[in-house]
Amino acid sequence: MNKFEALGFNNAIVKAVTELGFESPTPIQEKVIPVLLTGNTDLVALAQTGTGKTAAFGLPLTHLVDFTSRETQAVIICPTRELCMQITRDLQSYTKYIDGANIVAVYGGASIDNQSRDIKKGAQIVVATPGRLCDMIDRRRVNFSNVRFAVLDEADEMLNMGFKEDLDTILSQTPEEKNTWLFSATMPDEVLRISKNYMEKPVEITAGTKNSGNDNIEHIYYVVQARDKYAALKRIADSNPDIFAIVFCRTRIETQEIADALIKDGYGADSLHGDLSQQQRDHVMKRYRARSLQMLVATDVAARGIDVNDVTHVINYNLPDEIENYTHRSGRTARAGKTGTSICIINMKEVGKIRIIERIIKKKFIQGTIPTGFEACEKQLFSLVKKIHNVEVNEAAIEAYLPSIYDELKELTREDIIKRFVSTEFNRFLDYYKNAPDLNANTSRDRERSNSTPGITKLFVNLGELDSLTSATMKEYISEVSGVDIASIVNIEVKSSFSFVEVKTESAEIIQGTFKNVRYNDRNVRIESRGDSGGDRRSSGGYEGSGNRRSSFGGGDRKSYGNRSDRGGDRGGYRGNSGGERRSFGSGERKSYSDRSNGNSTGERKSYSDRSESGGYSKGNSDSGERKSYGDRSERTSSRNTGNESTGGDRKSNFSRERRPRKQF
Numbered sequence: 001m002n003k004f005e006a007l008g009f010n011n012a013i014v015k016a017v018t019e020l021g022f023e024s025p026t027p028i029q030e031k032v033i034p035v036l037l038t039g040n041t042d043l044v045a046l047a048q049t050g051t052g053k054t055a056a057f058g059l060p061l062t063h064l065v066d067f068t069s070r071e072t073q074a075v076i077i078c079p080t081r082e083l084c085m086q087i088t089r090d091l092q093s094y095t096k097y098i099d100g101a102n103i104v105a106v107y108g109g110a111s112i113d114n115q116s117r118d119i120k121k122g123a124q125i126v127v128a129t130p131g132r133l134c135d136m137i138d139r140r141r142v143n144f145s146n147v148r149f150a151v152l153d154e155a156d157e158m159l160n161m162g163f164k165e166d167l168d169t170i171l172s173q174t175p176e177e178k179n180t181w182l183f184s185a186t187m188p189d190e191v192l193r194i195s196k197n198y199m200e201k202p203v204e205i206t207a208g209t210k211n212s213g214n215d216n217i218e219h220i221y222y223v224v225q226a227r228d229k230y231a232a233l234k235r236i237a238d239s240n241p242d243i244f245a246i247v248f249c250r251t252r253i254e255t256q257e258i259a260d261a262l263i264k265d266g267y268g269a270d271s272l273h274g275d276l277s278q279q280q281r282d283h284v285m286k287r288y289r290a291r292s293l294q295m296l297v298a299t300d301v302a303a304r305g306i307d308v309n310d311v312t313h314v315i316n317y318n319l320p321d322e323i324e325n326y327t328h329r330s331g332r333t334a335r336a337g338k339t340g341t342s343i344c345i346i347n348m349k350e351v352g353k354i355r356i357i358e359r360i361i362k363k364k365f366i367q368g369t370i371p372t373g374f375e376a377c378e379k380q381l382f383s384l385v386k387k388i389h390n391v392e393v394n395e396a397a398i399e400a401y402l403p404s405i406y407d408e409l410k411e412l413t414r415e416d417i418i419k420r421f422v423s424t425e426f427n428r429f430l431d432y433y434k435n436a437p438d439l440n441a442n443t444s445r446d447r448e449r450s451n452s453t454p455g456i457t458k459l460f461v462n463l464g465e466l467d468s469l470t471s472a473t474m475k476e477y478i479s480e481v482s483g484v485d486i487a488s489i490v491n492i493e494v495k496s497s498f499s500f501v502e503v504k505t506e507s508a509e510i511i512q513g514t515f516k517n518v519r520y521n522d523r524n525v526r527i528e529s530r531g532d533s534g535g536d537r538r539s540s541g542g543y544e545g546s547g548n549r550r551s552s553f554g555g556g557d558r559k560s561y562g563n564r565s566d567r568g569g570d571r572g573g574y575r576g577n578s579g580g581e582r583r584s585f586g587s588g589e590r591k592s593y594s595d596r597s598n599g600n601s602t603g604e605r606k607s608y609s610d611r612s613e614s615g616g617y618s619k620g621n622s623d624s625g626e627r628k629s630y631g632d633r634s635e636r637t638s639s640r641n642t643g644n645e646s647t648g649g650d651r652k653s654n655f656s657r658e659r660r661p662r663k664q665f
């Protein structure tokens with residue numbers, strides 16, 4: 001028996017949840033459902049997003065509502081349009097087998113007349129954002145006199161967003177004897193006040209610790225120089241080939257700039273912030289959900305209510321202004337029992353803030369080390385190997401070409417073919433990361449480490465296990481070619497595609513000198529002192545931000561991305577495979593906003609990066625489907641300021657400073 005049947009749900013609901021793959025209730029559902037099914041109680045539940053809270057209230061609601069009647073019996077209020085649509089979709093799926101069920105979403109940015117018409121048809125449950133619902137109440141488009149249940153979802157968010165008065169208005173329109181169910185991720189005083197004002201002896205339920213984060217989230221912080229933040233973000237993305245992330249920024253401008261830069265550098269990214277119209281937001285979210293985007297760059301306000309499963313990483317490009325928001329941000333990952341990582345990229349001065357967050361969320365952070373360029377290469381290499389292993393071969397399409405291909409490659413052994421095939425991509429990526437700097441700020445820990453063995457120099461060698469070398473054979477090989485005594489090679493760490501060789505400092509130069517123009521298995525051997533690539537590289541000028549790394553690895557033919565005007569209507573340059581699988585490195589759909597001359601009100605928008613173009617662009621307002629340009633800053637002062645999302649007055653962003661050196665390369 002499905003465990004939901006045992007909880008007492010009717011057959012139609014059990015059938016629907018079984019189809020959704022719900023086998024047993026989540027912890028919050030286990031606690032909440034039996035209480036709510038009694039049908040006569042107020043409830044305050046502390047629950048994070050992603051815990052299954054929608055079903056925790058949605059299933060009892062659909063069980064208790066009388067769908068043979070056309071009266072509105074329940075109203076669910078939530079902070080954002082995204083969440084509103086999500087809850088509506090969820091409830092519609094629970095009621096799939098219930099005749100006459102009509103659940104209507106009511107939110108701003110869409111036609112109020114259509115929504116009123118849908119309600120008039122007999123909506124038993126209305127799911128709404130506070131602003132639009134108040135509008136409807138003002139215009140007498142809703143009748144809440146028969147409401148038996150009011151649900152406040154993400155109550156803390158609604159109060160944060162300044163909806164307190166709207167909530168008062170809405171709740172005052174509903175009968176006093178209704179039941180009120182309140183869900184909140186945190187329990188600030190204002191939320192407690194609501195529960196006191198509107199509820200009678202509510203049952204209190206907690207899933208997880210008060211104000212604490214989800215146990216399945218690993219919290220990591222990286223300390224970098226302010227100017228290296230963007231490079232660190234890319235390095236993190238490159239070291240996680242399957243990343244599916246939300247990157248949080250503080251201001252709208254920064255959000256847009258980071259997204260633009262990521263797009264330019266070849267990542268599947270886009271932005272979500274308060275200056276986008278609803279249509280634009282929907283478009284971005286659609287692409288993100290479909291995994292055409294690897295990284296969604298968002299402000300706190302815009303990201304509220306984002307309900308996407310399988311987000312692997314939340315990246316705090318900047319720490320939130322309100323430390324409490326950290327819980328909301330990190331809650332976007334590790335949903336539905338999955339695990340996830342919440343990353344903070346900070347500068348040295350911000351370590352204290354990490355300690356404060358640790359106290360609030362009652363979790364310890366791990367201090368991470370930004371991977372080296374070669375580590376990123378290695379991760380990409382194995383991701384590529386995995387992709388090759390798992391690729392679905394289209395036998396019919398490829399068959400005709402195989403005889404000529406076999407013929408062309410007939411001289412090569414299996415090992416050679418594999419090596420060469422993988423190298424076509426890998427070499428380009430190695431090239432991209434050649435001279436990639438160490439991005440970790442030089443903390444005392446790093447200084448200690450780099451000084452730990454005086455007289456020893458660490459060399460990087462571009463040979464490894466893939467070249468069938470072991471530490472013993474590598475030692476012999478280096479000694480033989482360079483003529484240095486084998487004893488001066490003190491340690492060798494052989495990785496799959498490269499190695500680290502620690503040698504007495506006096507031998508290091510000899511080895512580097514003798515290995516110029518040496519080839520191994522038809523490949524140039526490259527030996528570099530780690531200081532060349534990992535030391536104070538800022539003086540060596542190796543700035544990783546230059547160029548489009550996707551054109552270096554996995555990105556295929558640069559031409560396919562290079563000419564933006566070419567990319568208009570199709571997904572021509574798109575290398576990812578089709579179907580549900582997300583494109584990792586070298587893919588990502590970028591076409592939508594690339595054709596800038598095409599700006600129109602159906603989701604197209606201007607890029608902030610092209611200032612000269614956007615300078616004269618200022619029509620409509622951000623509610624009506626188009627947004628103002630940031631090109632002319634004076635315009636911004638009159639643009640809509642949504643809640644506490646900064647309009648980006650803080651232009652001294654680290655990012656804009658650190659982009660400059662990129663132009664040198």
Ligand code: AMP
Nearest residue numbers: 022024025026049050051052053054336
């Ligand atoms: P929520 O916290 O309501 O946003 O839910 C997070 C995700 O968990 C949603 O995708 C739900 O479909 C899923 N979910 C909710 N309840 C269950 C359950 N009992 N078993 C499996 N998945 C669930």
